[in-house]
Amino acid sequence: xxxxxxxxFKPKCLYxxxxxxxxxxxxxVVVNEGTDVEKKFVEFYNQVGTEPAxxxxxxxxFAQIEPLFGKGERLF
Numbered sequence: 001x002x003x004x005x006x007x008x009f010k011p012k013c014l015y016x017x018x019x020x021x022x023x024x025x026x027x028x029v030v031v032n033e034g035t036d037v038e039k040k041f042v043e044f045y046n047q048v049g050t051e052p053a054x055x056x057x058x059x060x061x062f063a064q065i066e067p068l069f070g071k072g073e074r075l076f
Contacts, residue, residue, distance in 0.1 A: 020070015026053040
């Protein structure tokens with residue numbers, strides 16, 4: 001899963017949150033401003049075929065939600 005997220009979204013960084021206010025087993029993908037997120041979601045779901053919980057944000061948005069992280073780790 002992680003490899004596909006990296007391949008398709010080409011994120012600045014990637015986190016996996018195991019539990020907390022954002023939910024359980026959630027991937028937080030930080031992308032560059034101007035990334036066509038809708039197109040990336042379609043490509044991702046067409047290739048993966050499942051729907052893991054993804055939150056895709058810019059760096060600015062990430063700064064606002066980072067305090068909500070519970071238990072988890074930075075993957076990239």
